[in-house]
Amino acid sequence: MRALLVVNPVATTTSARTRDVLTHALASDLKLDVAATEYRGHARRLAREAAEAGTDVVIALGGDGTVNEVVNGLLHNGPDPDGDLPRLAVVPGGSTNVFARALGLPNHAVEATGALLDALHAGSERTIGLGLAGGTPGTRDAEVPSRWFTFCAGYGFDAGVIGRVEGQRERGKRSTHALYVRQAMRQFLGDRQRTQGSIVLRREGQEPVEGLVLSIVCNTAPWTFLGNKPMYAAPRASFDTALDVLGLSRLSSAAVTRYGTQLLRSSPDRGPHGRHVVSLHDETEFTLQSQVPLPFQLDGDHLGLRNSVSFTGVRRALRVIV
Incomplete structure (x- = not known):
């Protein structure tokens, strides 16, 4: 499964070491590319390019702002009722992480990564409104x-x-x-x-x-x-x-x-x-x-x-x- 991990390097609650550990854990199960954001709006561009390239999953590692940019990149050409776009996954790294917690994900990056890998193995997903x-x-x-x-x-x-x-x-x-x-x-x-x-x-x-x-x-x-x-x-x-x-x-x-x-x-x-x-x-x-x-x-x-x-x-x- 091809995946892109979009990393916000200045996310509030994750260190460089933690991000490296999470990246290695995800790469053990996925054909993973990693991209770090460099400016405001960069995550949106990265997600859009991933969708155009036929990537299976786009993972946002960061806070709610990073998730928002990734979502807007994925939906650049409109919503996805037929499931043709990459699936979104989230590893919380911000100060509040409302979206991830509303989905029922752990608010700790390492625990959330474990839950994400379990969900990938089980094929567990849902379609949400926005x-x-x-x-x-x-x-x-x-x-x-x-x-x-x-x-x-x-x-x-x-x-x-x-x-x-x-x-x-x-x-x-x-x-x-x-x-x-x-x-x-x-x-x-x-x-x-x-x-x-x-x-x-x-x-x-x-x-x-x-x-x-x-x-x-x-x-x-x-x-x-x-x-x-x-x-x-x-x-x-x-x-x-x-x-x-x-x-x-x-x-x-x-x-x-x-x-x-x-x-x-x-x-x-x-x-x-x-x-x-x-x-x-x-x-x-x-x-x-x-x-x-x-x-x-x-x-x-x-x-x-x-x-x-x-x-x-x-x-x-x-x-x-x-």
């Missing part, structure tokens, strides 16, 4: 290229937090959960839109939902992890359905305390709830718009400011080894 986000026709963002995401997108407050975290990482800070918490507090204190939101959610044939401050789009559950604690923004989200949305219309100090506590106590049966909460399940197509440009993120990757983003939930988009 989200697709792109520009909205008739808006200033109409020409923005579409991009796939595996577990979540955010428009507004949470994307602003991620933008702050990326800025700190560019200054040499290490990606930790404490860093995210600090930047969330700074985003809260500096966000002028948090008491009266500008986001409008539009669906064909439905009344618009207006005045949102925060909008999180989930393709699976949990939404993220705080250490080993899973947090469920949209508990019913699943790789087997379309997209779920959590929207908040208010982020006062009291609201942040209330909904933050609900997130910390969330479970597969219950997420944030209350008067200022909007929860939508299994939505195939919708648009988030704002007259004021707002930050936007996909799978934890900050993509700048947007006035509008259109979303599509695509079932059975990609095969994954699990």
